[in-house]
Amino acid sequence: MVKTTLKVIAILLLSGLVSCRAGRVPSGTAPAVVNGSAVVYIEAYRDLAVNEMKRSGVPASITLAQGMLESDYGRSSLARMANNHFGIKCHNGWTGPTMRQHDDSRNECFRKYQRPEESFQDHSDFLRSGSRYSFLFNLNPEDYKAWAHGLKRAGYATNPDYANLIIRKIEENNLYLLDRGTIYVAAKPKESVQSMPAPVSTEAKISGPPSATGTTITFGDVMARTPRVMENNRVQYILVKDGETREKIENEFQLLKRDLARYNDLNEDFIPVAGQMLYIEPKKDKAETGKEFHTAEGGETMHMISQKYGIRLKSLLELNRMTESAEPVTGQKIWLQEIKPLN
Numbered sequence: 001m002v003k004t005t006l007k008v009i010a011i012l013l014l015s016g017l018v019s020c021r022a023g024r025v026p027s028g029t030a031p032a033v034v035n036g037s038a039v040v041y042i043e044a045y046r047d048l049a050v051n052e053m054k055r056s057g058v059p060a061s062i063t064l065a066q067g068m069l070e071s072d073y074g075r076s077s078l079a080r081m082a083n084n085h086f087g088i089k090c091h092n093g094w095t096g097p098t099m100r101q102h103d104d105s106r107n108e109c110f111r112k113y114q115r116p117e118e119s120f121q122d123h124s125d126f127l128r129s130g131s132r133y134s135f136l137f138n139l140n141p142e143d144y145k146a147w148a149h150g151l152k153r154a155g156y157a158t159n160p161d162y163a164n165l166i167i168r169k170i171e172e173n174n175l176y177l178l179d180r181g182t183i184y185v186a187a188k189p190k191e192s193v194q195s196m197p198a199p200v201s202t203e204a205k206i207s208g209p210p211s212a213t214g215t216t217i218t219f220g221d222v223m224a225r226t227p228r229v230m231e232n233n234r235v236q237y238i239l240v241k242d243g244e245t246r247e248k249i250e251n252e253f254q255l256l257k258r259d260l261a262r263y264n265d266l267n268e269d270f271i272p273v274a275g276q277m278l279y280i281e282p283k284k285d286k287a288e289t290g291k292e293f294h295t296a297e298g299g300e301t302m303h304m305i306s307q308k309y310g311i312r313l314k315s316l317l318e319l320n321r322m323t324e325s326a327e328p329v330t331g332q333k334i335w336l337q338e339i340k341p342l343n
Helices: 002-017 036-056 060-071 077-082 116-129 131-138 144-154 162-172 176-180 219-224 246-252 259-263 302-309 313-319
Strands: 098-101 108-111 230-232 235-239 277-279 293-295 333-335
Touching: 036 060, 036 116, 036 176, 060 116, 060 144, 060 162, 060 176, 077 098, 077 108, 116 131, 131 144, 144 162, 246 259, 259 277, 293 302, 302 313
Parallel strands: none
Antiparallel strands: 098 108, 230 235, 235 277, 293 333
């Protein structure tokens, strides 16, 4: 399964999805190692981020790193149901559609968009028009570290490690090359691909021609090249295709009526969403070797973490000595293999 997934990602890269511009990679740059989710997210939204950089002045590396972090590579409920990739709340003056979700407070108001492109454009405008972010545009647009620390200082997120998280994603994925207009070299995916982004619509077009042929690539095109069955923590899973129903998935994989809900710790009446990660066999009681703990990011729930690592939600709660209704706080260490120490 893993080899097949990597082969597909290699095809994506070799088929022209990585743009080449005149220039060179800075000397001393070590090849980064990233996961398959980052690769697909970057290939889907890279050109959109570059276009926004040209239009607004927000570095493409910052836009993509924030998008990956805030939306969990497009898998968060805000990204899937509201096309909101940057966690932007309603604030005063917002007159567009909204979505309610628990965050720092219960039932907070978030902006909702028809397409991901609108989210990227609004993110640029949000930074550009906000007085507390105005100083960012006096910084060197290629100094992504200064931008990352500036976003944290301006209060974009409450996570005390927010700047370092942004910088890490930029450097792991060589995103700084996009800011400099040099050749973009995609980082090598990890051997264990956990999951892919989950778009709202597989027909949402990505701005700009990412291939030499000039053909517009849609998220549906990326999904079409993704293997039907993949593996995470030695558990098989799929990504829901646009228009698929629970009954159709159950029939395809010969599952009992309650299996999908039980395997994924969901309510029995749940409705699959395009791009959603669904396990088609029981998850494990702990993560694979090498993954001792996870640091919770803003907006993450225990269910999201259980899906990310292929662990039963009940087992994950027990490992962390948490009650059924408990949720992590930003920066909290979530144990994945051993029971959380008492001290």
